[in-house]
Amino acid sequence: MSSSLTSINPGTLRAKKSSADLINDLTTRMSQTKIVSGGGDDVERTHTEAPGRYIKHPLQNAWTLWFFKNDKSRSWEENQRPIITVTTVEDFWSLYNHIEVASKLPTGADYSLFKEGIFPDWEDPRNQDGGRWIINLDRKHREGILDTYWLEVLFFLIGEHADQHAFQVNGAVVNMRMKMDKIAIWLADASQSESIMAIGKTLKEKLVNLDLTTTIGFNVHQDEKAMSRPNFGNKHKFQL
Ligand code: MGP
Numbered sequence: 001m002s003s004s005l006t007s008i009n010p011g012t013l014r015a016k017k018s019s020a021d022l023i024n025d026l027t028t029r030m031s032q033t034k035i036v037s038g039g040g041d042d043v044e045r046t047h048t049e050a051p052g053r054y055i056k057h058p059l060q061n062a063w064t065l066w067f068f069k070n071d072k073s074r075s076w077e078e079n080q081r082p083i084i085t086v087t088t089v090e091d092f093w094s095l096y097n098h099i100e101v102a103s104k105l106p107t108g109a110d111y112s113l114f115k116e117g118i119f120p121d122w123e124d125p126r127n128q129d130g131g132r133w134i135i136n137l138d139r140k141h142r143e144g145i146l147d148t149y150w151l152e153v154l155f156f157l158i159g160e161h162a163d164q165h166a167f168q169v170n171g172a173v174v175n176m177r178m179k180m181d182k183i184a185i186w187l188a189d190a191s192q193s194e195s196i197m198a199i200g201k202t203l204k205e206k207l208v209n210l211d212l213t214t215t216i217g218f219n220v221h222q223d224e225k226a227m228s229r230p231n232f233g234n235k236h237k238f239q240l
Pocket of ligand 1: 076077120121122123175177
């Protein structure tokens with residue numbers, strides 16, 4: 001699944017720009033950028049740049065994309081498959097452009113993006129004391145805003161938009177479900193209410209299209225784990 005960008009001109013990217021700015025730049029550029037897949041870093045990198053001038057822009061953290069396929073013959077954990085870990089802005093885009101958008105996934109499937117080394121479950125040592133901000137999305141939004149929201153959440157992660165609270169951000173999950181699709185940001189420590197609220201507010205601001213009457217709720221993983229239907233009738237610890 002390795003792939004490389006072929007026509008980004010890194011010389012025009014300012015070295016001191018933040019990841020978020022780089023991502024915005026690249027969003028514009030990607031519409032005109034050709035991607036070659038399957039070749040790794042050294043295949044058709046660019047026809048115009050000398051190899052030494054090709055500089056990828058590192059992300060602050062390495063992020064692993066996981067895919068959950070709802071296969072009833074396997075356990076929940078076995079259905080979680082790591083796809084690839086990305087460490088640069090360019091590789092993130094290369095990945096994003098090679099996979100299906102979330103809205104095209106089959107019902108029952110998930111994508112998760114987590115910091116490298118964190119399994120996307122409640123039991124991982126770095127998740128076990130945490131919780132998640134959840135956005136519930138009616139299925140009628142699947143064709144419209146779901147993909148936009150998910151991409152915005154991915155930017156939130158890899159662009160470290162939580163700023164000083166970014167240490168709390170472990171990952172995010174999009175669940176495609178029959179009753180209600182869900183997007184959630186998973187945080188490391190459910191006892192740190194200040195950073196949880198700060199992250200929730202930033203998240204809500206980022207999702208500009210979010211209907212103002214829509215609330216987002218924060219659930220503690222241990223509470224969800226203790227319930228047989230985690231997201232059903234759950235009382236949020238926080239709400240925004
Ligand atoms: P889900 O996939 O997160 O939500 O959890 P869904 O399908 O909308 O269902 P609902 O229960 O929220 O209405 C579905 C089921 O998957 C859970 O009830 C658990 O059995 C299992 N599951 C989900 N998660 C996130 C975990 C996890 O982190 N660890 C384990 N062991 N099981 C999980």
